[in-house]
Amino acid sequence: MESRKAYSYIRFSSPDQARGDSYRRQRAAAEAYCAAKGLELVDSEEYRFFDKGRSAYKGEHLGDMGQLARFLRHVRDETIPKGSVLIVESLDRLSRAEVWDALPRFLDILNQGIDIYTSSDDTLYTAKFDAQQLILSIFNMSRAHNESSLKADRVGKVWRRKQDDAREFGKALGAACPYWIRYVNGAYELIPERVKVVKDIFRLAENGYGHRVIAKKLNEAGIPVFGSNRRNSTGLWGGSSCAKILSNRALIGEYQPTGLEDDGSGVKRTKRGEPVSNFFPAVLSEEEFYSAQAARDSRRISKSSKQSADFNVWQGIAKCVKCGGPMHLVNKGAPPKGGKYLRCYVSSKGACPSKLIRFDICQIVFKEMLAKINSISLVKNTQSDLNRELNTINSKIGEIQNRQKELKDQVLSMGGRIPSMLVSTMAVLEDKLAEYRVLQNKLHLDIGEQRITSKDDFFARLDLVSYEGRSRANALVKRLHIVVEMERREDDAVFRIRDAGGFLFSIIYDNDNHISYWGNSKDAHALITAHGDEIAFLKSLPELAVGENDLFDLAREVAGLERLYKDILSKK
Template structure:
C-alpha cells in the first residue's frame, strides 16, 4: 500500500483578540479538510503553533514553532515531499520582501510544498514565474500592512501622549458620558452618574443586583437605553465596569464578539466612582456570591442567610415564617431536622437569636452603621479600607488567572510578564491588607464602651428590627454585608446538651437488640454524664475570619448573657460542638 505524503499545519496568531476568537479553530479546520480531500496524512503530533508571536520582525522564524520546523527540515526529521499547510503566506512572514522571500525559498528548496489554504495555491520546489511573482506581491502587501499599522498606532498613541490625551480616538463611551464636540474629552451626564454611584453604594451596603434593580424600578429611575426597566444583568455589568474609574479597555470585534485586546488605558474617561468604593462594592458582591445567593425579601429578613449552620449535623439553617405573632412568628431551624433527616434540632425564635447575636457579639461594633449620619468612626474607616483592599485583591487574582490561562494557550512572553506583574501586585496588596487588618484587630482588643450600656444596645436593636422604618432595608443590608465580611463559621445549637442526649438515648433504645443488652442501663448512664453545655442551655459559636472565636450562651432574656467562651487570634481552634 502506497504511503501517504505527510502534511504539517502551521498556525500563527499575534494578538490576544485572535487567540480568544475563532482564528485557531478556523485554521485547524482548513488544514484537516485539505489533508482529507487531497490524500495527505496530517501530522497531529508535531504541533506548529505560534500564538502571541508576531511575524513582522521574524520572531516566529527565529525562536518560535516555525524555527523548529526549519530545523527539522534541515536535520532530515521532516522529509522532502512533505507539505506545509498555512492559511496564507502572511502567516509565515510579514518581514520585508527580501527576508520573506528568502524564508519562502528556503522552505520550498528543501522539497517542502507550501499550500495556502485561503486561496488554494500550491508552491512546489520549482514554482513557475507567475506563482513566484504572485507570492512576492502577497509578501509585499503583508509587510506594508503591518508596517503601516505599526506606524499608525505608534503615531496615534505618541500624539495622545504629547497632547496629554486631549483628543479621543473613538466616540464610543459609557452610557453616562458623551464625547465633547472638539473630541478633547467627555462630559458627564449628571443624572446618570448619580445613578451609577447609587448602584455602587447600595452594592457596598450589602444589596444584591436583583434588589438594586428592583428598588431602581420602584423609584421610577429611567434606564440608560431602551430597556423596559432595570434588570439584575445590567446592574452587574455596571458593577464590574472599570470605566467608572476612568479606564478604557480597547476591544476588537472577532466573530461578532467584542474581545479585549492589549492593556487598559488609565485616565481616559472622567472618573465618577472613587476607587475605594469600587473595590468595596466588588468585595461585598464576592462575599454574597460565596456566602449566599437569592433574593433577600423586602426587609432582609434573615441577616445570617448562608452563614448559620446546625451545630449538631452541620446542616444549613432555614428561615421559617409561621404566621404573625403572637401565635406565629419567625424561626431558624436545621433543614435536615425540618425534613426528619437524622437531626432532631428544634427551632430558635429568629428575633431572639438575632437580638442575642447583635447584642452579645461585641466584635461587630454596630453603632457606626446605625448612627452613620452622626459621622464615621475610626473603626468604620478602617473597615472600609479593608473591604476595598479585599476587593482589589480579588480582582487582581481573577486577572492573574485569566493571564495564566492565556499564557498556557499561547506560551507568549507578553502573558508570562502579565502573570509575574500581577503576582507582585497581589503580594503588595496582601501586605497592605494584613497591615490594615492588624490595626482593626487592635481595636477589637478593647470592648466598645457603647456595649457597656444595656439600654444603648436594646434601643439600637429595636431600631434595626423596626420593619416599618423607611431606612430599615439599608441598615439590615449593611449589617448582613458586614456579617459576611467578618464571619468564617457560625454554628447554632437551639437545644441544650441535655435535650440532645435524651434524643440520642431514645434513638439508641430503638436499635434492634438494645433492650436485651446486658449493659443497656450502664450505657444510658454513661450517655447522661454531664457536660459543660448541659448546664448552659442553647448557644451559638462564631469563628471570625481573623481567627478569633466566641461561644455565647444567652439567657432567657435575649439581651442577657448566661456565659461565654472567648478565644483570641492566637487561641483560635476549629469548632467542634461535641467538645463543648
C-alpha cells in the same frame, strides 16, 4: 388558480442602517415585484423574516435565533410550499461568508423548490439554473465576502489606531463612550443626571440590595433606563442592566481596549493589553467601587437572592450544630401560639433532630455577637473608611491573581517560549502583589486595634431596624468569614461563633433570659470583661471560686474538652 406565494427576507446589521431607509427600501421592492408578477406576498406575523442587527459576514442570521434559519426550517418541514419565492435585496443579504460555505446554502434553497429573487439586479434564480447564472451567483457571493472582509479589516485597523492613540496620548475615542458620559468638542464630560443614577445604584448595592431589587426601585421612581429603545424596547431597568453598570470599571476612569480575535473555536471579543487608567472622567472613587463589589460578593457567596422588607440578619451565617445545614427563617403565625423561628433546613426534611430556636432570642444574640467582633465600622466612620480601604486592597489582590493566571495560561500555550514583554509584565504584577500584601496586613492591624469598649454606647448607635442597617451588619459578618453554629437544648440555646481560624467564643441564652459566655482566647476573655460581662461569665460556673487568670485557663480547657467531645461523638 391559486397564485404563487412569496416571502420577503430583510436583513441589516448596523445601527446606521436601522436609522436609515434600509427596511422601507427592501420592503417596497418586495411589494413591487409581487404586484408585477402576480405573486401573493405572505405578510402575516408568523411569516415575516426580519433580521435586525445580524451580520451575514459572521453568520449570525443562521443561528438558532436568526430569521433566515427559521425560514429554512419552514422550507424543510414544508410549512412553506415548494414553488414559493424568497425575495431578498441581493445575495449578500443571504450570506457574506466564504463562497464555498455560502454556495451550498444557496443551492440547498433552490433544490428545495424555492426560487430566489434579488431586487437590486432584478434576477430570478431557480433550480433550473444554467452555468452562466451559477457563475454570476458565485461572482456576487465572492464580491460580498471580499467587501465584508476588506471592510472588517479597515474598520479593525482604524479602531486599533484609535486604541493606540488612547493608550499613548490619552486621546478620546469619539462618541463611543459609556452612557453617563458625552463627547463634546473633542473631550469627555459627565452627564450630571446620569451620574446621580449611577451613584444611587452603587449606594443601594453597598446597602445589600440585589440587581433585580435595584432595577425595581429605579422603575418605581420613573427613572429612564440608559441607552436607546432599539436596545431596550421596554424602556425599563432590568437586573442585567444594573449588573453591567456595577461591574463597569469605566466608572473609576479605566478604558480597556478590546478586539475580535479568532482563537480557533470562533471569533471572540478579547482584551488588548492592560487597561488605560484615568482615561474617562471618574464617577466613583476606587473605595466606593470596591465596597459595592464586596457587598455583591458577600451575596454571591451566601447565594442569597430573595429579599424581604425585613432583612434576615442571619442569612448565610447561621448553621445547625448537629448537621451543619443552614438555618432558615420560618414564620409560624401570630403569637402567642405562633411566632418567628430559625429552623435547620435538614430538620425540615426530617433528617436532623435539631429544634426550632425563637427568632427574638437570635436577634438579641446577634447584637451581643456584633459587640465581640470587629464591627465598630457599623457605628464609627473611621472604621468604615478602614474597611473600605481593605475591600479595595482585597479586590486589587484578586484582580492581580486573576491576571497572573491568564499570563500563566498564555505561557503554557506558547510551549515554554516566554516573550520579554510577558516577563516584565509578570515582574510588575509580582511587585504590585507584594506591595498590596503589606498594605493588607497593616489594615488588618489597624482594624484590630479599634475595639468596642462601651457596649451600651455601641448598642445605642447600632442600626438593626432599617433594611439597610441589617443588610450592612450581615455583610460585615460575612466579610469576617464568621459562621455561627446554633443549637436549642433543654435549658438553653447555644451559639458557637467561629471564623476561618477556628472557634472564638460561645453565647448561651438560658430559659431565664440570662446570657453567659465562653471565651477561647485571652483577647476574647479581656473583651468580655471590658464589657462588664464577667459576672455573666462567672454565673456560668457558679460552683467555682477562681481568680481571673485561672478562669481564662479553665475556659480554654472547657472549650478544648468541648471540641474533643464533638470529635468523639462524630466517630461513633
